[in-house]
Amino acid sequence: MNKLRNFNLPWWLSVGPALLVLCFFMVLPIAIIFSYSLMQADPHGGVVHAFSTDAYLRFLFERDWDDVLQFDLSYFTIFLRSIALAAATTLLCLAISFPAAYYIAGQPPARRNVLLLLITIPFWANLLVRTYCWVLILRDSGLVNTWLGLAGWISSPLPLMYTNGAILIGLVYAYLPFMALPIYATLEKTDWRLINASRDLYANPLQTMRRIVLPLARPGIIAGSIMVFIPSLGAVIAPDLLGGGRKLMIGSLIQLQFSASRNWPFGAANAVILLVFVLLLLYLWRRRGGNTTGAW
């Protein structure tokens, strides 16, 4: 820090690039989305430049033929389902990642690197392709149903596709590394002698896990949870391919408004609602004494 300051760069040169990036990649797009959400929809796509709160009203109400607002929860339900699925994804990722990361961190360094590589390998293939593979596995004529049929355990295919479960599988599969890597990073830094110390002080393996390992891994667990929860809340590919448009999530809903439904303001409003919800969560988390960098 101090070293950097010693170069005596003019302030605009040192913070300038960062400000530019923030402006162009964050402030400007969000400003555009926000302003679009308060305009009227052009039925041919795009927006009419006139102020309107219709987009936000539509989230909770439906306008009937007499132009009267009726309470309608169908969009809100999509929102709730998204939150539930994202939360379930986060928990499942945690349940799978923690033991895996714990195991990897306990291996000799050479083996560790191989195992980490294995975790990150799926990253190298396109997410769309990887998710489509799950379609091949889960559909009526897919691997699972074929095998179960051959084994004689089922007579007709199980309805695996186009369910919340299918979406959940896709999401967990897509975001698992985002949970595993930060947890691994904190566990790897942990002094293993602390575990010996805990056992020495009469704690059995379970107590050692609860009192020593989990608290020390907390920063990684928090970072991983944030990195899984937020993107899976807005995910598009898994719900589209595996939910087949029957089980919409908020990400697909937004995408739909900008494409087929041609209602840009409503899409923008949904994006704003999602953003505000996430910021609110983070804010509540911090106020509760936690913090996003995860220090205890």
Next chain:
Amino acid sequence: MTSNSLIEIQQVIKSYTPAVRALDGVSLTIHENEFFTLLGPSGCGKTTLLSIIAGFEKPDAGAVLLDGADISAAPPEKRPVNTVFQSYALFPHMTVLQNVAFGLEMRGIARAEAQVTAQQTLELVMLNDFSARTPAQLSGGQQQRVALARALANRPRVLLLDEPLSALDFKLRKTMRTELKRLQRETAVTFVFVTHDQEEALAMSDRVAVMSDGCVQQIGTPNDIYEYPANRFVADFIGEANLLEGTAEGQTEGVLNVRLTNNTLLTVTHPNAVDGKVVLAIRPERVLLTKTATTENSPNGTILDITYQGNTTCYTVQLDGGMTITALALSAHGGGGQHFACGETVAVHLHHDSLRLLSE
């Protein structure tokens, strides 16, 4: 001191990799209420032996007995043994008080009661005002004392200390030595103390086990191992020693004749008859230099080098026929502290009671 045996290590062998044996058949007995020290150079297996007593490592062969019962297979949490780690290993996410109370809580003592005991133990190491801090907010010496309190609070049968003083500065180290001795006396816990500092070992211990290359070389009181080193390694490792090689030439009435390689004939007090090549050891402070020779064991030599060390002065003397010997004497009053001058011829007295015959 009672001499009931508390811990018995029987023929313990341990290798981490097939090629190297960290412990190569170690046997020793540690008595109740004893301050027992494991002393040896880096890598000789001291930490490994502690880990086996604590239960972090399982011996490949051999057994560890506590009160006569084999505990070799018991996990660490089932042993009435606590460790002060070389690295302290304090729990960074707990306060000092929580650290010290941890062991008590894990043994099922109610939190409130555990914290009272913890606070009392912190008083014992004079850290009662620091209980609310976290380990990161303490100095190295304070952390070390927390580690000590955390282990002692459980009143274990045996306290294992792995080079607990090595990270401290010289002054603090001296204070902590007395402190540890006091704690051991007050708590009546058996201490097994690991160090590679021989001065520390001699100053603090009831008994010392000298180790090298995974083997115990000698076990005895500090005085025993200093005055009667069992072999060349011990004589060389503990303090300074002049090692003189020669051949045994017959024994009469407890006195052995040894002819050194430079042809000097020495007599040594030694009970048994010995044949062939032998090594004699004598401490520099036992070597006496005079201007004139007397009857026996006083070959002539020339002073090669003089090192003034304040309270003592060290003389390097070349015996006639090659072979150098170091003599240590209290510094003289005048004459720059020196009794002799460089190049002067002196008689080197090697008293037959001060010479020790070593096994190789």
